[in-house]
Amino acid sequence: MNDDELAASDGTAIAEAIRAGVISAEEVVESAIARAESLNPLLGFQVTTMVETARARAATVDLGAPLAGVPYLIKDHLALQAGVRHTSGSRYLRDFVATADSQIVRQYRAAGLIPIGTSATCEFALLSTAESAAHGPCRNPWDPTRTTGGSSGGAAAAVAAGVVPIAHGNDAAGSIRIPASACGLFGLKPSRRRALVPELLSGSPAAGIWSEHVVTRTVRDSAAVLRARAAGSARGSRDTGSSSRDSALRIGYAATPPTGTPVASACEEAVDDAVQLCARLGHTVAEVKLPGDFAELERAFLILYTAGAAAWLDHWIGVLGNPPRPGDLEPYTDAVVAHGRSFSPAAIHGAIETLEQAERQISAFWADFDVFLTPTLAAPPPALGYFTADPADPLELLGRDAEFSPFTWYANAVGSPAMSVPLYWNADRLPIGTHFMAARGREDLLLALASELENARPWSTHRPVIFGAHAREKDA
Template identity: 45%
Template sequence: MDPFISLDATAQADLVRRREVTPLELVDAAISRIERCNPRLNAVVQTQFETARLRAKTPLPEGPFTGVPFLLKDLLAAQEGYPLTFGSRFAKDFVPGHDSELVKRYLRAGLVVLGKTNTSELGLLPTTEGSLHGPCRNPWDVTRTPGGSSGGAAAAVASGMVPFAHASDGGGSIRIPASACGLFGLKPSRGRNPTGPELADSVHWLIGEHALTRTVRDSAALLDATEGPDLGAPYHAPPKARPYALEVGAPPGRLRIGLTLRNAVGAPVHPECLSAVVATAKRLEGLGHSVLEGNLQIPGDDTLGQHFMTAWACGVVNTVEGLSRRLGRAPSSEDFEPFTWALYQHGLSQGLSAYLHAQMEILRFGRVFARHFEDVDVWLLPTVTEPAPVLGTFASAPDAPLAPLFRAAGFTPYCPMANMAGNPAMSVPLHWSPEGLPVGVQFIARFGDEATLFRLASQLEAAHPWTHRRPSVFG
């Protein structure tokens, strides 16, 4: 029996701190789990096991997670000397010459990196089945997607390979796989975690990096270890009042919670996703909170999606051409999946005026969105519109390469607003379908107010725990 598989990262670190286990024991156990589970799931696409064992044998920094195994997403998380492919054939030979600031902070926290996780190409789709690494499978049902673009991270954590893993979110890519895999996933406020040393933001203020975890306390303690501006940061989130770890278990008070099922694209919502929100609303009232149904009325939201896509497509141009400069060769359609290449071409066609207008409208949206928190502390809404779809749902057609875009818009209409406004948002695993598929519910708080989300999430975790639930592929 593996004595560590059911322990979260905080508990594993505590064993090391009390010298009841060594970092090498934790690392070896995690490597064994990866070797057992990964052939079925394809969650881990690069390994560095021997390097990890060597690191575990040497004196590690005394941090909150000394000796705990960890995985990095194969996107954004630059690690000196290791490939960073962005899930793309074009970048399969790209090897950064430095660590990103966030990776440096992970290492200072004492984490031991075991490898990289699967992602969709450039992190563009809410699934993880790219042509470079192949499809990643959901531990709850291997015929289904684990979500995306942090699907590899989610599958690795849900299956017990590691207790938590790095993830990023530019339109739901932490929250979507959290919902699909029955995990806790928090997207921090804009600027909460660093993006340096080179990037201001790779997709124009939309992306936040953090992690997928099984417990709320792991997410809070990891954010304590990484948050804060790095040198030269162009913007940063408001300072926290106290460590987030202290918010876990702290009474949230009687919160005013707005509930909405409306989405800007008019996408239908699966009955299980509706049930998840309705049941959560009743649970919140049982915990003493006030839940009032309302609408996130967004002026001009019929065109807001177009502005988001303009910024997103121009971000693809920025990413592709940035990689082109680093690799010293021009991109071509043969280097990318049809959807990515079509979105790149769409971004090239937008022009400077359209891009600047989209940026202005997105920033204006942030001001409009802030008004929805004048009389409400937190908004409750679905994370996605259906449980994890089957693999292949987001495939391109030869005559319609952008078709996955429209399918994705109907699947994730509730996620991008938090990216556009920069607000913190989380998906909490509070519901399972009769078929045994997890369904997350989403909460969005005021800009900079991760503290309220951690207090509320830990209250829900205590009242309605989820970590005892195990998928068919576990360990």
């Protein structure tokens, strides 16, 4: 396998080639390091390199592991690695170096994955982009003038550009699925409590809305990582394989959000296209509305989201032993944290109860439908700088961000698994993701549907402007 073949291969194929002796783990890792060094100056997806660590692990990797020797990136947020700088995209944490590995890092190592570095995010992962004052902008390989989406944008940029086939992300309101949509990838958010909550979120108001997983180019890679994590965890749900479905699914769909946020025509067209494809595959599709008071649910969700940001900062104040100095935090982060601190324990408890009620309420919907289909986002990825806060009113950006991503947060609120699938490209050759959600614990159903869609409409044939070790003209 040469460098171009490795850039285009998924993790499953790479691991199979390593086990078969076609190529060594050392060669695979060196190729990924070379692509990262070539493309990071163009895209800004990597924060900290781990070259020597990656080489050492490649030389000793367990070939019996399911993804033995496959290079990946770990998001620079929540997932700590001993001896590695961890910043969460913030100048406040510029000098912090972890002393122990997080559980998810240990799980990935057991799966055979080899980290070559950490991936960029926005400060404290609070926005639908991967731009930060600490590290600069992360650029979209499909159009480097545009955002990658976020907050797992560095992960998505690296996978879309062919640097690595798999990259870790986390998702509290869409942070895996948003960049998957913007970068033309497959992104799955597992169910609430699918695996243990990250240690750094223990006791946080946001713990119940958080999920950890990956962005990938293929469905089978996502399924393989989920299986590997389940094998190392005492908790699990249904089988996470991506085998073919046994019967037609009942798919409900909506092209516009219940909150009434306007949706770009390309995103509506993506849903129409997905509806037609699902119907051709033998599924039953019908336009529907979800039950519930969405205004009340959104208010409750934002209480937990912002209170979680405040708890996150308080955690780091305790670790570092000193509060942020002026200029350490971006104005938006300051505003979100202040907003989160304004809520009483009673308000936070009430917000949690509202989310639990919404999860019970949607159970009636799952009695009639297997899947709920919407756009992933309300618009194509905007230009870099769109998510810059107005210094006079930083919190205004919270509403602007919510308008860009009015669909994804709902799955976090009710605890359902959800995925963004790259089935559509607009006239500007930008990927437009389609969002599918299922009942809690039904990752197996989503993965089976995604595999079927991937077989019917292979998306790996699409290549961004910047891919592998090469950049090409957009209209070439």
